[in-house]
Amino acid sequence: MPRMLDVSDAVRAEIGDEEADRLLAGETAPGSYDCTSCRTPGDSGQERTSTVLFVGDETAVLAFAHAGCLPSQVVQVTEEQLQGAVRSIGGEEAPEESLRQQVAEPAVLGVTSGLVLIEGELHPALVVEPTAPIARPGATGGGDDFLPLLIEQGFMPMSALAAVPPVLHGWSVLLAVGQLHAVLQPGPHGSQPVAWWQAHQPLQVTDSWRAAANKHQQVLMFAAPVGSIGRQPREDLLRDALDKAAANGRLVAAALPLAGT
Numbered sequence: 001m002p003r004m005l006d007v008s009d010a011v012r013a014e015i016g017d018e019e020a021d022r023l024l025a026g027e028t029a030p031g032s033y034d035c036t037s038c039r040t041p042g043d044s045g046q047e048r049t050s051t052v053l054f055v056g057d058e059t060a061v062l063a064f065a066h067a068g069c070l071p072s073q074v075v076q077v078t079e080e081q082l083q084g085a086v087r088s089i090g091g092e093e094a095p096e097e098s099l100r101q102q103v104a105e106p107a108v109l110g111v112t113s114g115l116v117l118i119e120g121e122l123h124p125a126l127v128v129e130p131t132a133p134i135a136r137p138g139a140t141g142g143g144d145d146f147l148p149l150l151i152e153q154g155f156m157p158m159s160a161l162a163a164v165p166p167v168l169h170g171w172s173v174l175l176a177v178g179q180l181h182a183v184l185q186p187g188p189h190g191s192q193p194v195a196w197w198q199a200h201q202p203l204q205v206t207d208s209w210r211a212a213a214n215k216h217q218q219v220l221m222f223a224a225p226v227g228s229i230g231r232q233p234r235e236d237l238l239r240d241a242l243d244k245a246a247a248n249g250r251l252v253a254a255a256l257p258l259a260g261t
Contacts, residue, residue: 003023003024003025003026003029003031003044003045003049004044004045004046004047004048004049005023005024005029005044005048005049005050005051006048006049006050006051006067006071006072007020007023007024007051007072008050008051008071008072008073008074010053010072010073010074011051011052011053011072011073011074014053014055014060014074015053015060015062023051026045029044029049029051029064030044030064031043031044031045032044033049033063033064035064035065035066036052036063036064036065036070036108040066042064042065042066044064047066047067048066048067048068049064049065049066049067050064050065050066050067050070050071050072050073051063051064051072052064052065052070052072052073052074052075053073053074053075054075055074055075055076056076070200070201075198075200076194076195076198108130108131109128109129109130109131109197110128110129110130110131110231111126111127111128111180111183111197111199111203112126112127112129112229112231112232112238113125113126113127113180113203113205113206113209114127114209114235114238114239115208115209115212115235116161116220116222116235116239116242117239118161118162118163118164118220119162119163119164122208122212123164123212123216123219123220124205124209124210124212124213124216124219124220125219125220125221125222126173126180126183126219126220126221126222127221127222127223127224127229127238127242128183128197128221128222128223128224129223129224129225129226129228129229129230130146130225130226131226132226133146133225133226134146134149134225136148136149144225144226146223146225146226147223147224147225147250147252150223150252151252153168153171153185154168154171154254155168155221155223155252155253155254156252156253156254157249157251157252158222158246158251158252158253159246159247159249160243160246160247161239161242161243161246164220164255165220165253165254165255166254166255167218167254167255167256167257168254168255168256169257170185170186170193171183171184171185171186171193171196171221171254171256171257172184172193172256172257172258172259173213173218173219173221173256173257173258173259174259175205175210175213175219175258175259176202177202178204178205178210179202179203179204179205180199180202180203180204180205181198181199181202181203182195182196182197182198182199183195183196183197183198183221183256184196184259213258214258216258217257217258218255218256218257218258219255219256219258220253220254220255220256221253221254221255221256222242222251222252222253223251223252223253224242224245224250224251224252225250228241228245228248228250228251229241229242229245
C-alpha cells in the first residue's frame with residue numbers, strides 16, 4: 001500500500017532511487033512507527049510522514065517522524081550513537097550492508113537547559129541523557145559506554161556539584177538569536193568543529209539562562225547514562241537528580257565555551 005511519505009532529495013541521494021521508490025510504494029516502509037522526534041506513535045498510511053536518515057562515519061539508519069515534527073532530512077550523528085542504537089533495537093549489531101534498508105529508531109540525546117547553583121553563583125547548564133544505552137563501536141554484550149566515551153574526550157567524572165568543572169577546549173555551545181542550536185566538538189585531524197549534538201529545531205532558552213551564559217561566556221554540560229536524570233519539570237528537581245547521579249558515579253561534566261550570543 002502506498003505510504004504518505006516525504007523523501008527529500010538529500011535522503012534520496014543517500015539511499016538511492018530504487019530504495020526511495022520502494023519506500024514510497026509501501027514495500028519497505030512500516031505502517032506504524034514511533035516518531036523519532038516526539039516519540040509518539042505515527043501511521044504512514046494515514047498521515048504525512050518524513051523519512052529521516054541518520055548518518056554516522058561508516059553506517060546509516062533510516063527513521064521516521066511526523067511531518068509536522070521534522071522535515072525529511074539527513075542528520076549527521078556520531079558513529080557511537082548510531083552503533084549503539086542499532087544494537088539496542090535488535091539486541092545485536094545488524095550487518096553493515098543492510099543498515100541502509102533497516103528501519104530503526106536510533107538513540108536520541110535528550111537535552112535539558114537549566115540554571116545550576118555552584119559556589120553561590122548561578123551557571124547556565126545543559127543536561128544530556130540518551131534515550132538508550134550508547135555502546136562502543138564493535139563492542140558486544142549490550143553495555144553502556146556513554147560516560148567512558150565522554151571521559152576519553154576530556155569530560156570529568158563528578159562525585160558532587162561542589163565546584164565548576166574545568167573548561168574543555170575545542171568544544172563549544174552554539175547559541176544564536178537567543179536559541180540553542182548545537183554542541184560542537186573538534187573536527188577530525190584539527191579540522192573545523194562539527195556538531196556532536198544538533199537540535200532538530202532551535203531550542204528556546206530563558207532570558208535568565210541566556211544572561212548567565214553571556215556573563216560567564218561558557219555553559220556547563222552535564223551528561224549521564226539513560227535512566228539517570230529523566231525529564232524534570234523544575235530546576236530544583238533537576239538539581240536533585242544531578243546530585244543523585246553524581247553521588248552514584250553516573251555523571252560527567254565540562255565547561256564549554258560559548259559560541260554566539
